Amino acid sequence: MKYCFGIDIGGTTVKMGLFQEDGELLDKWEIKTRTENQGEAILPDIAQAVKAKMAEKKLVKEQIIGLGMGLPAPVTEDGIVQNTANLGWGYKEVTRELEELLDGMKVIPGNDANVAALGEMWKGGGRGYDSIVMVTLGTGVGGGVILQGKILTGCKGAGGEIGHMKVNMDETRVCGCGNKGCLEQYASATGIVNMAKENVLEGSYLADKKVTAKAVFDGAKEGDTYCMKVVEKFGRYLGVALSNVAHVVDPEAFVIGGGVSAAGQILLDVVEKYYNENSMFALKNKSFHLAELGNDAGIYGAVRMVLFK
Amino acid sequence: MKYCFGIDIGGTTVKMGLFQEDGELLDKWEIKTRTENQGEAILPDIAQAVKAKMAEKKLVKEQIIGLGMGLPAPVTEDGIVQNTANLGWGYKEVTRELEELLDGMKVIPGNDANVAALGEMWKGGGRGYDSIVMVTLGTGVGGGVILQGKILTGCKGAGGEIGHMKVNMDETRVCGCGNKGCLEQYASATGIVNMAKENVLEGSYLADKKVTAKAVFDGAKEGDTYCMKVVEKFGRYLGVALSNVAHVVDPEAFVIGGGVSAAGQILLDVVEKYYNENSMFALKNKSFHLAELGNDAGIYGAVRMVLFK
Numbered sequence: 001m002k003y004c005f006g007i008d009i010g011g012t013t014v015k016m017g018l019f020q021e022d023g024e025l026l027d028k029w030e031i032k033t034r035t036e037n038q039g040e041a042i043l044p045d046i047a048q049a050v051k052a053k054m055a056e057k058k059l060v061k062e063q064i065i066g067l068g069m070g071l072p073a074p075v076t077e078d079g080i081v082q083n084t085a086n087l088g089w090g091y092k093e094v095t096r097e098l099e100e101l102l103d104g105m106k107v108i109p110g111n112d113a114n115v116a117a118l119g120e121m122w123k124g125g126g127r128g129y130d131s132i133v134m135v136t137l138g139t140g141v142g143g144g145v146i147l148q149g150k151i152l153t154g155c156k157g158a159g160g161e162i163g164h165m166k167v168n169m170d171e172t173r174v175c176g177c178g179n180k181g182c183l184e185q186y187a188s189a190t191g192i193v194n195m196a197k198e199n200v201l202e203g204s205y206l207a208d209k210k211v212t213a214k215a216v217f218d219g220a221k222e223g224d225t226y227c228m229k230v231v232e233k234f235g236r237y238l239g240v241a242l243s244n245v246a247h248v249v250d251p252e253a254f255v256i257g258g259g260v261s262a263a264g265q266i267l268l269d270v271v272e273k274y275y276n277e278n279s280m281f282a283l284k285n286k287s288f289h290l291a292e293l294g295n296d297a298g299i300y301g302a303v304r305m306v307l308f309k
Numbered sequence: 310m311k312y313c314f315g316i317d318i319g320g321t322t323v324k325m326g327l328f329q330e331d332g333e334l335l336d337k338w339e340i341k342t343r344t345e346n347q348g349e350a351i352l353p354d355i356a357q358a359v360k361a362k363m364a365e366k367k368l369v370k371e372q373i374i375g376l377g378m379g380l381p382a383p384v385t386e387d388g389i390v391q392n393t394a395n396l397g398w399g400y401k402e403v404t405r406e407l408e409e410l411l412d413g414m415k416v417i418p419g420n421d422a423n424v425a426a427l428g429e430m431w432k433g434g435g436r437g438y439d440s441i442v443m444v445t446l447g448t449g450v451g452g453g454v455i456l457q458g459k460i461l462t463g464c465k466g467a468g469g470e471i472g473h474m475k476v477n478m479d480e481t482r483v484c485g486c487g488n489k490g491c492l493e494q495y496a497s498a499t500g501i502v503n504m505a506k507e508n509v510l511e512g513s514y515l516a517d518k519k520v521t522a523k524a525v526f527d528g529a530k531e532g533d534t535y536c537m538k539v540v541e542k543f544g545r546y547l548g549v550a551l552s553n554v555a556h557v558v559d560p561e562a563f564v565i566g567g568g569v570s571a572a573g574q575i576l577l578d579v580v581e582k583y584y585n586e587n588s589m590f591a592l593k594n595k596s597f598h599l600a601e602l603g604n605d606a607g608i609y610g611a612v613r614m615v616l617f618k
Contacts, residue, residue: 165553169549247471
């Protein structure tokens with residue numbers, strides 16, 4: 001039996017998994033992401049954790065097929081990162097550096113949202129398809145495109161950056177990316193809260209509550225008119241954006257994940273409605289699914305990159 | 310030496326080319342597209358023309374690597390067409406039918422805009438790149454996405470249908486596709502004329518002329534304020550749309566073709582300006598080029614599909 005590691009680097013923790021070559025997860029754990037001093041400790045910490053796990057499980061280098069690794073920044077297929085918002089890294093050759101730290105073990109890097117999309121295709125909400133678009137609705141909006149079983153990386157590693165597609169030409173507020181009118185400003189948890197706060201109606205379900213994305217969807221489920229309006233607005237922006245994505249890559253299915261997707265069927269329904277309303281004939285009636293792997297999508301996707309390279 | 314045929318089926322004529330296996334065009338000609346009776350004669354006419362050319366050039370079946378064929382509808386990699394606006398076809402298995410008519414010669418089909426994009430990458434404005442997005446600005450707006458030298462076909466053959474991405478959520482006029490606010494409504498020749506006619510100013514360059522896309526760009530080149538405003542509006546819609554495409558597929562370069570692109574540098578400049586204004590950091594500063602092959606892009610792309618399959 002051979003083995004591989006799946007690694008998902010986040011701004012706070014690095015999630016790690018040890019897998020068999022048949023895709024079975026044997027062990028998972030986390031280490032802290034040490035971002036101080038331009039994140040210089042992150043890759044050495046990962047290398048040390050991998051070696052410690054190999055010692056614990058009595059594995060030798062020849063038994064390890066490789067390491068797949070998702071990270072929160074655009075990264076090219078060669079493992080070049082230009083800049084990261086959360087890790088402290090500027091320009092960094094992640095594949096070369098980590099392979100050196102691991103005495104030549106093979107490392108395959110990917111953008112975290114793209115890698116999570118691959119994981120969901122393999123073992124989650126996108127099972128049974130080989131071309132999907134995944135969108136992750138959390139504090140921000142991440143995206144990943146999988147075509148014929150492979151991540152669409154793009155030439156600068158920015159493939160699948162769906163959260164920063166422009167969906168509103170008239171927006172005046174600035175997105176975290178510096179532009180205006182990005183999907184993230186309406187479809188993230190933060191975006192939903194901002195839309196809901198714009199004009200809370202007297203007597204609305206939200207009037208006496210902390211306004212959260214969950215509260216907005218809960219209100220809509222109870223039939224509150226104002227919350228339903230906010231959900232429609234959310235669904236229209238996301239449905240149109242996914243329709244635009246489909247006009248470019250024509251996937252088999254969409255998978256929606258992240259904290260906001262806990263709203264469930266009501267969210268799928270409203271997105272699907274606006275998706276179909278805005279799509280040309282050949283693109284109507286795609287499948288929409290909720291993500292299933294939660295925080296494990298990254299380590300599964302990372303390992304899949306290694307197993308099906 | 311071996312040979313192949315490049316075929317580009319349009320609503321009025323079928324363009325055909327005979328190529329050497331090294332990509333050199335030996336001969337090109339056209340036949341009429343007979344769309345009557347659900348277009349039943351189109352494929353037999355093509356087969357007959359191919360056989361006649363082989364007889365003329367004294368070629369036998371064993372010397373023909375295959376036929377590449379672009380057609381004006383979404384088509385899957387298996388050669389399934391669901392419907393065509395211009396050919397009279399409903400559901401049709403084009404690959405199977407044409408291969409039978411040609412006694413088993415290999416046929417590779419593609420959507421015409423996608424095939425033209427491949428041709429431009431190979432021998433035209435996208436030479437030197439292997440991942441490009443091409444947009445064709447004619448009566449309508451066509452698009453094609455080439456990633457790592459291959460057409461992005463999509464699961465229903467609707468990959469690269471950029472003309473029907475929604476760029477205006479507030480549009481009330483209906484596009485040819487049945488939706489509202491499609492890129493085609495602003496970036497096609499027809500769209501530019503419609504925008505220009507909305508509110509022609511007294512004393513504008515256009516006041517005493519037939520309003521055409523060319524006249525609008527000519528006026529802008531002469532510094533006419535109104536024409537410049539229309540060109541800015543065109544550039545903003547197209548620049549934002551191409552930026553949105555880049556957030557999905559992150560290509561190396563864009564190629565702009567079709568009749569409208571005859572406007573030249575002024576068009577590239579305005580599109581590039583709005584592209585950069587609306588793109589996230591990693592996606593700024595892509596190359597923009599004019600298409601170079603004109604009506605031959607289709608036969609070149611068709612042959613490239615056969616040669617690099």
